[in-house]
Amino acid sequence: MTDTTQTPPERAVDRAAVRERAEEVLRKLAGERAVLREDQWRAIEALTVDRRRVLCVQRTGWGKSAVYFVATALLRRGVTAEPAGPTVIVSPLLALMRNQVDAAARAGIRARTINSANLDEWSEIEAEIRDGTVDVLLISPERLNNPDFRDNVLPGLAASTGLLVVDEAHCVSDWGHDFRPDYRRLRTFLAGLPGRVPVLATTATANSRVTADVADQLGDALVLRGTLDRDSLRLAVLDLPDPAHRLAWLADHLDLLPGSGIIYTLTVAGATETADFLRSRGFPVASYTGQVEDADRRAAEQDLLDNKIKALVATSALGMGFDKPDLGFVVHLGAPPSPIAYYQQVGRAGRAVEHAEVVLLPGREDMAIWRYFASLAFPPEEQVRSVLAYLDADRPMSTQALEPLVDLRRTRLEMMLKVLDVDGAVRRTRGGWLSTGEPWTYDTERLRRVAEARSTEQQTMIEYARGSSCRMEFLRRCLDDPDAAPCGRCDNCAGPLYDADASSASLAAADAFLGRPGVQIAPKKMWPTGLAAVGVSVKGKIGPADQIEPGRAVGRLSDLGWGGRLRAAAGPESPDAPISDELAAAVVEILKTWAHGEDAWSQRPAAVVEVGSRRHPQLVRSLAEHIARVGRLPLLGAVTAAHGPDSEARGNSAQRVRALHDAFTVEPEVAAALSGLTGPVLLVDDLVDSGWTMALAGRALRRAGAEGVLPLALAVAG
Incomplete structure (x- = not known):
């Protein structure tokens, strides 16, 4: 040219x-x-x-x-x-x-x-x-x-x-x-x-x-x-006591919000639950998360653009670039960790309409979710150095091949490699990653400053939600807009735009919806790739004789309904204590549904075995005893890891299998009891994260003579 x-x-x-x-x-x-x-x-x-x-x-x-x-x-x-x-x-x-x-x-x-x-x-x-x-x-x-x-x-x-x-x-x-x-x-x-x-x-x-x-x-x-004022937006914050009140408020007010819009949640589980609840109340909505297939996301986008649905219930996967000029509202169930991110998301609304409604419904659980996502930031230096040590200048190594060698989940490992690529320490090529051999320095000071900036942003977001000054002016000042001034439109300038009341009918429906316990634990069917490189001689499909059955848990740590209670009882940082009456009742409800539901177990369990826990021994033991007592089943004892990590760490699957593939032992008295049983055993634990503790403990029980293994946990991470 x-x-x-x-x-x-x-x-x-x-x-x-x-x-x-x-x-x-x-x-x-x-x-x-x-x-x-x-x-x-x-x-x-x-x-x-x-x-x-x-x-x-x-x-x-x-x-x-x-x-x-x-x-x-x-x-x-x-x-x-x-x-x-x-x-x-x-x-x-x-x-x-x-x-x-x-x-x-x-x-x-x-x-x-x-x-x-x-x-x-x-x-x-x-x-x-x-x-x-x-x-x-x-x-x-x-x-x-x-x-x-x-x-x-x-x-x-x-x-x-x-x-x-x-x-x-x-x-x-x-x-x-x-x-x-x-x-x-x-x-x-x-x-x-x-x-x-x-x-x-x-x-x-x-x-x-x-x-x-x-x-x-x-x-x-x-x-x-230019100025960052958005004179079409009316900003409001409502402090509601719990997730049920937030869902009930939505059900009562969604029809009052203009046009169609977006309901943002902080987690995939939150988006899924909210969409399911609103559909149960008769609202045409769709969920939009990173776990939804691309074709379904495209269809949901188009339905919103065509005003065929009232709202997309979305995570931040629907963020930058979505262009619907007549978007009438944005509601947040839970606050983003940054006022700047919040400004961007609410900026989707009111681009070609005279006014649009923006409502924030912060939650008590927001800070716990922020802490979790912050924990996925750039890894510590020793983990970065270990990755660099494994890479060669001539033979590319794939991300999958690196996973068994370093205790990082794939998304975090890939993010780290991209940063190292930009820094010139590695190079992506066909087949994987190569070391460039160039010197590389871990910029501790810069990472510290960025982490401090993120922490400051989180505190600023709390101040936004609790503050009594103009909300648009507050956001504009966060973006260093020199022309920031009171907007005269928000709830702090013009008075409350909405009441915080929820009807008794909607609140009862939300309580019932969120109070339903039960999520499925999918069994592992394939071994992670690359295990031979770390001396573990398994690959491909997990054999039928080593398989466990689909299982159940009360809920996810990120659930709107059970999440807070499960984090308090079975979260990674929660103290150990016997199971509460509320959670015990929820487990009994799950067992009833599991016995008689559409996807009921094929055979009633014959006994209970606990996973020996170093993190929550009282909790797991009391859970196993309660199930045995209510179900009139023998409690055979525990299957315990002789070595390996103390908990379901947030590493990758290959590392979990590497640590636990031969770690579980079945005591002779448990093995002897298994030989006389007809039917599967319930394998009980507090928290399922990667799923490999259940898979490998269940494998040990199968090899010790169990006809089948049905996993049951209080919580699933995520």
Whole structure:
């Protein structure tokens, strides 16, 4: 392509004419009455005429996407110089990509996307890029370090790019509320851009520190920072006593909220339970989490866009980039750990309507959930060093092969490897990861400062919920908006918008719904891969003679209903005590359902065996004794791990199997009792996390003569 970065200095550009052309494109995008905001024009002018780098920190709904689509149209048509190559937009979410492709078409811009959901189209799209028929290419940040894309597509793409757009640019900064290591690969992309190729970075959620960090990474950038007020939003907080009251309030008020909207929860279990309850009360809603299949998520997005449902009940998986201009409300069941993240999520609402309702229903359990997610941050130095020690410079090692060697769950291990990749210590290649041999320093001080910043954000979020000052002004000050002022609309400015009452009928329904105990414990069917590398000679399917049956637990630690009580009794940090009457009654209810429900056990258990617990011995023993007494079953004793971890640690499956595969012993008297039984045994424990304690303790019982093993626990982690 022609090198557009060498525009002759003597060529005069009629900036007024360029602005008129820009307005024409905008009208195609946004309607005949659309007019460029002044900062929109400043950004477009800087990108298309001056070929500068620009950072736009502007509120959601301001029109950041209009800037890059208008700039693309001008650059591709050669309005200010020779026609430029395609615009590359690095975007974090598929939802945003789908919306952007549709928006671009309205302006006559051909947009395509390369992501994990359209692998079969990659070759066709790459050919279209080479032929010059693609105006905009949207890619995820993860794609920047995919070996095939990085080595075969990225160099040519960087050389031909006419405009680079970094959407949700706060992700570039580890000070940002949603830092993503893959975004740091943009430095490599920036370095490969020829001459004066313009770059646009956009975000709605960057305070001064994040803005400075992103601007520094861009280089000599024009920073356009606007007011962050959202005059269509009315913010409110209601302090309700427990999850049942929050669900009941929702059931009573959902029809009163305008249009359709989003109900955010902090956990997958919370989203699933809330959606199930609202459906039981007759509301058309859908759940949206990272565990929902992509096709189902897309269908749910479309149903919300078409107003076929009242709400999506979502985790943060539905966040950046979801674009529904007429979204009428956002409700949070539980507070996000950062006021900046909260501002971003509520910014989904009220973009093209006169007013939208934003309600926060904080929970007593919020801080426990924040602590859990904080525990998944960058690992300690010794774990990082152990990973580096296993990697070779010549033979790539896959994440699956590393898992048996290091006690990190896969998502955390992959995040750590991405950071090491950005730091130059490792390199991703086909087949896995290689060591570069470059020296690497564990930045303890920076990680400490980031952790302290996260802790401060959590405390600030508590202050937001409890405060009596203007709520919008509070959020704007968190984002260092110099124009922050009282909004006059929120519950603290204008008085309560909603009462905190819930009807007795809705409260009774919520209590009954959340009070139902019982979740299934799925049995393990396959051994983790790579165990041979650590001397464990099992692989593939777990044989039928070693299998345990599907089991039951009262609930999940993250459940809205039972979660708080289970965390207090069986959580990793809870004190040991005998089982409470309430939990004992719930276990009896589970056993009744298990005996007579649709998926009842095939044969009544013949005895009870406990998993010997070092963490909660009183709890597990009292639970086993209660079950034996109520069920009139013999309590045979315990199956105990002679070695291995003291608890169901949050490591990966391979490490759990490595530690426990030969650890469990069945005492001779227990084995003798098993030989005389007809029917399975109930294997009782307090908490199931990875599931391998139950699987391997059950395997030991099967090998000692048990006809079958039915796992029963108080809680499932997650």
